[in-house]
Amino acid sequence: MPLSDLQVRQFNPRDKDYKKADGGGLYVQVQKTGSKLWRMRYRFNGKENILSFGPYPAITLARARELRAEAKTLLAEGIDPSAHAKEKKAAEEALTEHTFKKIAAELMAKLRREKKAEVTLKKKQWVLDMAYGDFGDRPITAISAAVILATLRKVEAKGNFETAKRLRATIGQVFRYAIATARADNDPTYGLRGALIAPKVSHMAAITDLKEYGKLILAIWAYGSGSPSTRAALKLMALLYPRPGELRLALWEEFDLERATWTIPAARTKMRREHTKHLPQLAVDILRTLQAETGSNYRAFPSSLARDRPISENTLNQALRRIGFDKDQHTSHGFRASASSLLNESGRWNADAIEVELGHIGADEVRRAYHRARYWDERVKMADWWAGEIAEFVPTGLCDEEKEIGH
DSSP states (O other), rough: OOOHHHHHHHHOOOOSSSEEEEEETTEEETTSSSSEEEEEEETTTEEEEEEEEEEESOHHHHHHHHHHHHHHHHHHHTTOOOOOOHHHHHHHHHHHTTTTHHHHHHHHHHHTTOOOOOHHHHHHHHHHHHHHHTTTSSGGGOOOOOHHHHHHHHHHHTHHHHHHHHHHHHHHHHHHHHHHHOOSOOOOOGTTTTSOOOEEEOOOOOOOOOHHHHHHHHHHHHHHOOOOHHHHHHHHHHOOOOOOHHHHHOOOGGGTTTTTEEEEOOSSSSTTSOOOOOOOOHHHHHHHHHHHTTTTTSSSSSSSSOSSSSSOOHHHHHHHHTTTTTTTTOOOOHHHHHHHHHEEEEEEEHHHHHHHTOOOOSSSSHHHHHHHHHHHHHHHHHHHHHHHHHHHTSSSHHHHHHHHHHO
């Protein structure tokens, strides 16, 4: 017999939960705590299931009967009401929970757990911030290619073509993460690859002529301004040609001056693996001289403005400008291209050994391990030879000055 609203209201709790049927599978479950829950028993594909409608009186008797009727309609159409309810709930959550910004934040957290370089994460966050203002709070499934393109066009309009390209790639990464976590079905950035203006490729300025490089070396060793960190870093960039960030952020604990090695931790290398470099005697002398100045700091190249911060790449580039080399002639990153070109042109060294020294050998783990072991002896000889070539451009007095301080 169907229930009345008065009956439902007057059902009191007992020692155990009990049920009162309204018909058609609908019943109210009275719990011993006093709460009353609407539920519906039904069969689908031969199996019995329970569908929950919610608590009374939030869900009235009349509303519970409406929900029962809706469930019966779904069953008549061959649809499982429970599965339908879950899909509906997921769709509602997608409108509030699965926004672009929230999923992007999850991706960034994942990349941090994977120990991606902090500089890489900062760049990625910087471009994501450009997208947040336009569609950060939108459900990711509601963001179309046209919406993304409008954001990219804003960046292009300022002439920032490379940034627009990076922004498209980063947005695509968020969408692919959403697909992998079952919150999106497609990546709308895929179809935008040909829509953006291709940025003009510009290589880092570098001096690759031996005679001109000699002038650069002489100017660096004669440079008397700037902090000890800056002067030493410029010399070591020429001698060791690491990536600027690998050197600037170096800690004293990475250097073993007795064994003449520098071990760059994996977190700071582009290939995300530890990279050890031999230190020629001239580099050891420079580091010992610097250690007398900055050895009390855990950083090898602290900024003169803030001792807990390293010198910046801009500091190195500004020093190059001060000694007479503009941005179209040479940059701090250009030392790598200079060394690569001149070492290869010398004809003395195996090209793969040069690539290993530069930290370029790529994705094959077996091949990387083989090259690191196979070419270590040659890399030691090459580093010493390169230091000798550098020293040829430096007046004897300038090199001797470091030797005296360093020993």
